Amino acid sequence: MTPPSVSSDPPVAAPVLTVSGAVHAYGGKPVLRGVDLVLHPGEIYALLGPNGAGKTTLIRAICGRIRPDEGVVLLKGLDPTRVAGARSGLGLVPQEIALYPNLTVVENVQTFAALADVPRAGLPAAVRRALELTRTIDRAHVPIKHLSGGYKRRANIAAAIVHEPGLLILDEPTVGVDLDAREAVDAVIRGLRDLGVAVLMTTHDLDQAGALADRVGFLREGRLVLEGEPHALIAEAFGERxxxxxxxxxxxxxxxxxxxxxxxxxxxxxxxxxxxxxxxxxxxxxxxxxxxxxxxxxxxxxxxxxxxxxxxxxxxxxxxxxx
Ligand SMILES: Nc1ncnc2c1ncn2[C@@H]1O[C@H](COP(=O)(O)OP(=O)(O)O)[C@@H](O)[C@H]1O
Ligand SMILES: [Mg+2]
Structure with a gap:
C-alpha cells in the first residue's frame, strides 16, 4: 500500500496560461506547429523569433481571437474561445497602439475600463491605479496624439491593466520607443510582475529580453525550439566561450x-x-x-x-x- 504523499515543497501557484499542442494554419499554410507554453503568476516570459515565426498568431490564439485548429489554450483553466469570461483575466497591448488619439490618457483608460466591465463605483480608483502603475499620471490630461512613443506605449499598458488582469500580453512593446523611454517601459513591466502579474511579451530587442525576462522561448517556424532562463541557456550553449x-x-x-x-x-x-x-x-x-x-x-x-x-x-x- 502506498502511503499518502507528503510534500514539503511550497505550493506552486496554478498556471495563469496553459497552451498545449497549439496548431494553426492560415489558408493551408501552417503557422503554429504544436506549441506548448505555461505561464505562472509573477513571471515575465519573452517570446523571441524572426519575423513570420508565428508570435502574433500565438498571441491571437491566446486571446481567443482565433481558435487553434488543434490543441488548447486555457486562461486560468478556461478556454477563451468558448467561455467569454475567460478573457477578463487578460490584458493585451497590441503591436500597433490601439487608443483613441483625440482622447486624453485618462479618457482612454476610462473608456477601456467601461469596456472591461469595471464596476462604476470602483472606476476612478481603478483608473488612477492604472495611471500610477504605468507612470502616466503626469500626462493624464494630454490627448494621445500629442504624446511621445514611450508615453503612448505606457498609456496603452494603462488601458490594458485597468481591470487588473492576471496576465498581461505585450506584442513588440518597444517598437517605436527610444532607448530612455524603453527603460521606462521595462520598469513598468517589472513593477507589474512584482505585483504578481504574469507577463508574456514578444520582442525583437534581445537586450531587452535578456534584461527583463525570467524565461525566454524561441519560436521558429511555428515551433518553440528552445526555452528557459536566459543565463542558464547562454551558459549551456556557450560554456567557457x-x-x-x-x-x-x-x-x-x-x-x-x-x-x-x-x-x-x-x-x-x-x-x-x-x-x-x-x-x-x-x-x-x-x-x-x-x-x-x-x-x-x-x-x-x-x-x-x-x-x-x-x-x-x-x-x-x-x-x-x-x-
Ligand atoms: N491573417 C493572416 N492571414 C494569412 N496569413 C497570415 C495572417 N496573419 C499572419 N499570417 C502569416 O503567418 C505567418 C506568421 O505570422 P505572425 O504570427 O504575424 O508572425 P510574427 O508575429 O512572429 O512575425 C507569416 O508567414 C504571416 O505572413
Ligand atoms: Mg508579430
Missing part, C-alpha cells in the same frame, strides 16, 4: 570582408561590427588586433564579453542549436 567583438573604424570593401570572414568573424546587424566566439577570448582579441592591423583593417575597438541572447539567437536561427 566568450564573444569577441571587433568594432571597425570604417566600412570595409569586399576584400576586407573576406579577410574578416577568414578570421572566423561574422557580420552583425551593424556593418562595422563583427563577432566571433572563442574559448580564449582575451588572447584571441590580441591576436586579432595584430592580424587585422597588418591587413590594414584598423579595429577601432575589440571587446571581449559574455555571450548574450543575441549570440544564442543567431545559433538558433541558423539551426546550429535546437535543430
Amino acid at each position: 566568450m564573444e569577441v567583438q571587433v568594432h571597425l573604424a570604417h566600412e570595409v570593401d569586399a576584400a576586407g570582408e573576406g579577410r574578416l570572414a577568414a578570421e572566423g568573424l561574422e557580420r552583425t546587424s551593424r556593418s562595422t561590427v563583427w563577432t566571433r566566439l572563442d574559448a580564449d577570448g582575451y588572447a584571441a582579441a590580441a591576436k586579432l588586433d595584430k592580424g587585422l592591423r597588418e591587413a590594414g583593417l584598423t579595429p577601432h575597438e575589440i571587446r571581449v564579453r559574455e555571450p548574450s541572447l543575441a549570440n544564442l539567437f543567431s545559433l538558433v536561427a541558423d539551426r546550429k542549436l535546437a535543430a
Whole structure:
C-alpha cells in the first residue's frame, strides 16, 4: 500500500496560461506547429523569433481571437474561445497602439475600463491605479496624439491593466520607443510582475529580453525550439566561450570582408561590427588586433564579453542549436 504523499515543497501557484499542442494554419499554410507554453503568476516570459515565426498568431490564439485548429489554450483553466469570461483575466497591448488619439490618457483608460466591465463605483480608483502603475499620471490630461512613443506605449499598458488582469500580453512593446523611454517601459513591466502579474511579451530587442525576462522561448517556424532562463541557456550553449567583438573604424570593401570572414568573424546587424566566439577570448582579441592591423583593417575597438541572447539567437536561427 502506498502511503499518502507528503510534500514539503511550497505550493506552486496554478498556471495563469496553459497552451498545449497549439496548431494553426492560415489558408493551408501552417503557422503554429504544436506549441506548448505555461505561464505562472509573477513571471515575465519573452517570446523571441524572426519575423513570420508565428508570435502574433500565438498571441491571437491566446486571446481567443482565433481558435487553434488543434490543441488548447486555457486562461486560468478556461478556454477563451468558448467561455467569454475567460478573457477578463487578460490584458493585451497590441503591436500597433490601439487608443483613441483625440482622447486624453485618462479618457482612454476610462473608456477601456467601461469596456472591461469595471464596476462604476470602483472606476476612478481603478483608473488612477492604472495611471500610477504605468507612470502616466503626469500626462493624464494630454490627448494621445500629442504624446511621445514611450508615453503612448505606457498609456496603452494603462488601458490594458485597468481591470487588473492576471496576465498581461505585450506584442513588440518597444517598437517605436527610444532607448530612455524603453527603460521606462521595462520598469513598468517589472513593477507589474512584482505585483504578481504574469507577463508574456514578444520582442525583437534581445537586450531587452535578456534584461527583463525570467524565461525566454524561441519560436521558429511555428515551433518553440528552445526555452528557459536566459543565463542558464547562454551558459549551456556557450560554456567557457566568450564573444569577441571587433568594432571597425570604417566600412570595409569586399576584400576586407573576406579577410574578416577568414578570421572566423561574422557580420552583425551593424556593418562595422563583427563577432566571433572563442574559448580564449582575451588572447584571441590580441591576436586579432595584430592580424587585422597588418591587413590594414584598423579595429577601432575589440571587446571581449559574455555571450548574450543575441549570440544564442543567431545559433538558433541558423539551426546550429535546437535543430
Ligand atoms: N491573417 C493572416 N492571414 C494569412 N496569413 C497570415 C495572417 N496573419 C499572419 N499570417 C502569416 O503567418 C505567418 C506568421 O505570422 P505572425 O504570427 O504575424 O508572425 P510574427 O508575429 O512572429 O512575425 C507569416 O508567414 C504571416 O505572413
Ligand atoms: Mg508579430
